[in-house]
Amino acid sequence: MMTGIARGGPLDGEELISRYPGGLLVVDRLTGRAWLYDWTGDGFVLRAGYEGGAALDEEGRIRAADEPDYDVIAAPWLDTP
């Protein structure tokens, strides 16, 4: 597993864990936004162009979950109503 600190985006400064070498796709299903963090070898860096989040591609996030490149995680700020 890859464990490191995130740089940039909504999870800046947070410790993240990815099971896959590419990094993490953070998914906010409520707002339909997603943020892509790339693993750099010692941490995660928000990919350029994702600063405000990208429109969530439903097929893309399912495909990402099925493939072994990027881990897919729920946006941790989403709370139970």
Place this chain on the structure above:
Amino acid sequence: MTSLAPPTLVWFYRQWETLADYPSATFSGIVPDQAHLDRGGYHCSIEDLIRFGNGGDYSNTRPLDKAPPVTKPNGVKQSAAVDVSLSRADMVKLYGRVKRVFDDRTDPRRKWLNYWNAWNGVAGNLPDRFNFQSNTIGTTDRSHEWHSHDDHPRLYVDLAASEADCWTAMRAALSVVKGETKEQWLASEGDDMALTESEHYIQHVINWRVAGIIVMADPVTSPAWQGPTKLWPATSTPNLLARAILAGGDGGALTPADLLAVAAAAEAGAEKGVADAVPGIEAEVRDAVADLGEGGATQVRADT
């Protein structure tokens, strides 16, 4: 790689993602990655376990995890685990619901579950790994702080073996996720799931074997119908009685007593819709039930 995502597991995560009390729920995987393939476990199909040198893996040793009763070619290709990512708040909610069912040994939903990994949200605590079949709790790695993993006895993701059981297993898992009480589950599903794993296994084997006896006792040449798992030669076709057993009884819906009753009816030629009476079938079925009941129990005891 030949690990497929069973339709029932896909249904399960899609249903979970629609639940209002899990706003964060996000599908995170069914089929195995390379790490899964290397170390085994329920994300891997039986075929992939064998292919990657893990044929004796813990997920392929218990009676309901092996072929048979898991079918070839379908069941051995199925993944049996699903990961769903959750925020911490949602994970804590799930943890409480899973633990409540785990702690009640009389809850009939437990039969359909295998391992469930979840976290109680306490920093420094490793996530728990609930084993519903052996009634033990272990711990698992930190990735389960943000993703739930649940898996199921492999027979219950094998639609070719028992479609009814597979869907019941998924409804049971979803019921746990929803936080339904045991009473709510029983009210919706009835109390026909009180069989133990061993009893269920025995019944399953009996049903298949008896259906096979009936099929071969009354072969009708036709290449069109080989049964759902192609267990029989292409040139045999079950009569209507066997077809009824396969459609309605496989997986445990028919008890040995039920089978004897339909066999008796077939013997007499009295069963409406049965194409042909089957001379001698009642005695054959009685012998098979008696033999397999005892032998099946012995095998299960040896395996567990």
